[in-house]
Ligand SMILES: Nc1ncnc2c1ncn2[C@@H]1O[C@H](COP(=O)(O)OP(=O)(O)OP(=O)(O)O)[C@@H](O)[C@H]1O
């Protein structure tokens with residue numbers, strides 16, 4: 001063979017290699033610079049480009065969290081490594097690449113005993129692999145991994161590794177952009193929900209404030225202008241109505257202030273031991289007139305001789321009054337509302353139960369958040385700002401407990417929570 005012909009063959013080989021490399025760069029460039037509507041599409045194209053560049057048939061993206069490797073995308077679709085499957089990180093061929101945060105490649109797993117017992121080699125016959133880390137927002141996310149069931153006849157060269165690492169960087173950027181976009185969407189939805197809640201609050205509150213204020217203005221004008229002449233008894237009735245409206249407004253405003261204090265973490269609980277049965281008696285007394293006016297039977301089943309509970313008496317009074325008020329308000333004549341309590345170890349379980357209208361399952365989830373009412377239309381049947389249960393929930397949670405609501409339409413509602421007994425280690 002003449003020197004001239006060797007030279008031209010060499011040039012042709014170098015030229016073919018260069019053309020091959022240029023083709024691979026073009027493929028990577030295409031896959032990384034395209035605009036994708038969906039992240040899944042980007043995954044598919046990026047894995048596809050990597051498989052072509054490395055000439056390996058299997059590619060996957062794995063996310064690692066708490067030492068668990070979860071496949072988020074994979075090809076080919078008939079491969080056993082499917083999206084959603086997860087494995088202990090240590091059992092995967094990507095483990096070293098993730099742990100060392102660097103590209104790890106092996107042309108023949110059969111010649112590397114440390115990989116022999118990995119299930120993807122042992123059970124699924126993987127022979128060659130290349131795994132490179134993926135970074136998302138400065139944190140290790142997982143790996144971009146390519147494998148084949150054939151050993152690889154030529155070593156992975158630095159250019160191939162550079163291209164795959166470029167692919168993994170672009171993949172990380174795309175995942176980051178998606179995370180940021182999802183965060184923005186969530187923040188937008190949250191802001192919209194807050195705006196809706198605020199608007200609902202203003203509409204409800206306008207109604208709740210206007211009704212007693214109009215009554216106060218109307219009745220006081222009658223008194224001021226002595227419209228009824230010298231009928232002192234009528235004036236006295238109106239003065240009593242004004243007084244009641246004023247108290248109602250004060251309660252409403254106190255509820256709003258308490259709610260906002262709870263939200264700001266500024267509600268200071270004044271915990272001290274007190275007798276629950278006595279408090280329950282007081283609350284029933286406050287609500288008697290209202291219950292009688294609605295023909296509701298009000299009662300309590302709190303055992304005698306319970307140890308005192310360790311809680312904020314004013315807050316628990318507010319909780320019980322709100323729950324009783326709901327029980328009475330959302331019941332029909334002849335229904336029953338009762339407060340029950342029973343001891344459970346170091347705690348006292350307290351429940352307010354009614355046999356009233358109940359709450360539909362679909363409404364149960366949102367109820368207990370400020371301004372949420374099952375019937376929130378302006379034409380609703382009952383007065384109320386929708387703060388009572390949210391306040392109860394907030395106050396109960398401040399005590400380290402949880403408010404549990406069970407309800408069935410037509411069968412009534414039960415709201416329960418528990419409180420610690422003072423001392424905490426009384427005999428059972
Ligand atoms: N015992 C109950 N039976 C049936 N529905 C109830 C009961 N308790 C609460 N609800 C439903 O939950 C909603 C929220 O209750 P919440 O006490 O927070 O508000 P409200 O009673 O409407 O107003 P507020 O308590 O501020 O005067 C009520 O509007 C009602 O739809």
Ligand SMILES: [Mg+2]
Nearest residue numbers: 326384388389
């Ligand atoms: Mg209420």
